[in-house]
Amino acid sequence: MKNTLKIASLFAFVLFAFNSCDDSEGENEGKFDDNPEAGWVQFQTSASQISLDAFDFTTPFTIPVEVNVPVVPNDLRISYSLESVSGANPNMVFSNSGSIINPGGTSSHFDLNFPEIEFDMSEALSAGISEPMVFDVVLESTDKASVAVGIFGSDRPTSYRITVCPSFASSTGAFIGDYTLTVPTGNGAFGEAIFADGQTVTLTEGDDGEFSRKFTTVYLPAFQADTMEVTFSFVGGTVAIGSGLNTDIGCGGFILIGGDAANTVAQPCDDSSLMLNMLDFEGGSGGCGPADLPFTVMLTKI
DSSP, rough: HHHHHHHHHHHHHHHHHHTOOOOGGOOOOGTTOOOTTTTEEEEEEEEOEEEETTTOOOOOOEEEEEEOOEEEEOOEEEEEEEEESHHHHHHHHOOSSSSEOOOOOOOHHHOOOOOEEEEEHHHHHHHHHSSSSSEEEEEESSSSSEEEOOOOOSSOOEEEEEEHHHHHOOGGGTTOOEEEOOOOTTTOOOSSSSSSSSSSEEEEOOOOHHHHHHEEEEETTTOOOOOOEEEEEETTTTEEEEESSOOOSSSSOOOSEEEOOOOOOOOOOSSSEEEEEEETTTGGSSSOOOOOOEEEEEEEOO
């Protein structure tokens, strides 16, 4: 009899602990303690930015949805909407159904099993968007009255913002045309402008394909008039600047400039401006004494 009472007490304790895994807040505090089939759904985070040029199209972009429900005996349908903020309308770009299923018998509450909203980013690439597409994925409802969307009075994200950055293939016209060049880091080692500040340069497709660009300018215009070519490419979501760019001037050989690998720049989301972190006297070239002096070039669309 005593053993039976001990087992019953232990079962009651486990059941209490099971049903007390409720971390709701505000007006809903304790609301789900009495019913293990009650709870809420939410996002874990609230934003992502995607570069189409760096995206792996063999897999979809996914957003996990957290199901904070201790017991989910049957399939739970979660509905969501796509709300346009700027750029192309996501409802015209993506073929999403507007709902996902959390399978019965699974729950993020205990086993960290998350149903996911999926986006086929190849659809955005095929749409040929020419400016950032910004939209919100908003959780709307579930098909079970006891499972809410978020918790009123608490900070549980039920809206997820996605920014899709367009491709910079030259065929899109991105980073093609006239830009104002400035050097915010100031004059170089000789006390003179590295490139004429405020000049207009024309970007064209480079020799390395549709994701490369080039422009011509004069290095140390106070000392020479010969032009040089500056090249860069969009590679894996970063801006890769050409190495060993010949300036056609030097002391005991030509000074070379190149990209600053220690200060790489992420690919921007539009073509309005671009920062190039570079090295003057790359590798100690030029025979003038200085070596690998960092400077920055800004290109601003006209």
